[in-house]
Amino acid sequence: MESNIRVIKVKQSVLANNDARAEKVRAKLKENGVFLINLMSSPGAGKTTLLVSLINELKKNLRVGVIEADMDAVVDTETIKEKTGVKAMQLHTSGECHLDAKMVDEAITEFGLGELDLVILENIGNLVCPAEFDTGASMNLVLLSVPEGDDKPLKYPLMFKVGEVFVFTKMDVAPYFDFDLEKVKGHILKLNKEASFYPVSAKTGEGMEELEKAILNAVREYKK
Amino acid sequence: MESNIRVIKVKQSVLANNDARAEKVRAKLKENGVFLINLMSSPGAGKTTLLVSLINELKKNLRVGVIEADMDAVVDTETIKEKTGVKAMQLHTSGECHLDAKMVDEAITEFGLGELDLVILENIGNLVCPAEFDTGASMNLVLLSVPEGDDKPLKYPLMFKVGEVFVFTKMDVAPYFDFDLEKVKGHILKLNKEASFYPVSAKTGEGMEELEKAILNAVREYKK
Numbered sequence: 001m002e003s004n005i006r007v008i009k010v011k012q013s014v015l016a017n018n019d020a021r022a023e024k025v026r027a028k029l030k031e032n033g034v035f036l037i038n039l040m041s042s043p044g045a046g047k048t049t050l051l052v053s054l055i056n057e058l059k060k061n062l063r064v065g066v067i068e069a070d071m072d073a074v075v076d077t078e079t080i081k082e083k084t085g086v087k088a089m090q091l092h093t094s095g096e097c098h099l100d101a102k103m104v105d106e107a108i109t110e111f112g113l114g115e116l117d118l119v120i121l122e123n124i125g126n127l128v129c130p131a132e133f134d135t136g137a138s139m140n141l142v143l144l145s146v147p148e149g150d151d152k153p154l155k156y157p158l159m160f161k162v163g164e165v166f167v168f169t170k171m172d173v174a175p176y177f178d179f180d181l182e183k184v185k186g187h188i189l190k191l192n193k194e195a196s197f198y199p200v201s202a203k204t205g206e207g208m209e210e211l212e213k214a215i216l217n218a219v220r221e222y223k224k
Numbered sequence: 225m226e227s228n229i230r231v232i233k234v235k236q237s238v239l240a241n242n243d244a245r246a247e248k249v250r251a252k253l254k255e256n257g258v259f260l261i262n263l264m265s266s267p268g269a270g271k272t273t274l275l276v277s278l279i280n281e282l283k284k285n286l287r288v289g290v291i292e293a294d295m296d297a298v299v300d301t302e303t304i305k306e307k308t309g310v311k312a313m314q315l316h317t318s319g320e321c322h323l324d325a326k327m328v329d330e331a332i333t334e335f336g337l338g339e340l341d342l343v344i345l346e347n348i349g350n351l352v353c354p355a356e357f358d359t360g361a362s363m364n365l366v367l368l369s370v371p372e373g374d375d376k377p378l379k380y381p382l383m384f385k386v387g388e389v390f391v392f393t394k395m396d397v398a399p400y401f402d403f404d405l406e407k408v409k410g411h412i413l414k415l416n417k418e419a420s421f422y423p424v425s426a427k428t429g430e431g432m433e434e435l436e437k438a439i440l441n442a443v444r445e446y447k448k
Contacts, residue, residue: 042267043380044266044369044371044372044376070379071379071380071381071382075375075378075379097352125351126350126351126352127349128295128321128348128350128353129321129352129353145371146371147369147370147372148268149268152267152268154299155295155349156295173371173400177397
């Protein structure tokens, strides 16, 4: 048990340090009028595909930058650059399963905040660790894809507590899966009364306009 | 930086302790003729659905038990008990994103090893942390579902290095997704020359017989 207790204590101190750093990141972003979205989901829920589609609309009205977190690879950054043309940066977490506020602080500083209105952070594909670490984001956006199933909020409650905007992706394949939209909304609302929901398909375009408008409005409200 | 270094040191010592405990678990299982499968995947890849289908066949020839790990919920254990009738136990990790050898050791001891041939451990849905912790299993079985995409081995390499048997699930929906079976096999073989592959659909039954036979043979070989 001793080593377990030691781990828990170190973890608590790491989380407290992280929260303080996240507040600094938030203040720095606000000062520079930059809105930061922390995009979280399971592996393969469609974060990169959604991003490409979102950015190609949002870049008409906003100066957008992307920070791609990966444990090892660079494929997503290359995809974003190639398909949207916006500024994209790769962050490697060296095996860690989340981004922390310190990594984000260093990345946004290198990015040059003066030239951007919106930065989207694509977190590691994971429903556990990223929920524990505040990145300093202005909005926590959580994706849940239809094939994952409508029971995920029961199994990964913290992620669905810290999320603010929930996007249900791959709605085009809903006929081939048991995915009850009302059921999943009910599970999330029990954890999180302020949650808002956007069912979309990046493939067919269904629901994308509503999501784009919601993000654009949030950024404009923030920059007032 | 100091707190980061402290975390890394504690983590290394935790992993070393875990490896030693895992070897003890493996010896105890071998002594009792119990084969342990560590089942790992992303959230929503279909672990529980596959388990129900697998167990209903395997229980004809083997005495099967299931250990369900979850951070919080009990839904999977209830599903397993209800749909297969085999012995199932719930393990809560209290927010941790993986199972360690100590938790497994306590669970198998409570289970009563003398009455079982095969124990299947359904790990937390996560492609990161469970790969780091040896559970003492006789076989690491990794699920990757078609909707997650064929690029996952590039992004979560450790999971695809420690896996031994790879099951591609939800093959029935392959026509609706870009999922290249040969490509994903190629990515895995680069990390792991000994990998074996089973494309299946628990829904249509496609490929299930081959997987059941492979597991049955592995258990029989182990018990010789």
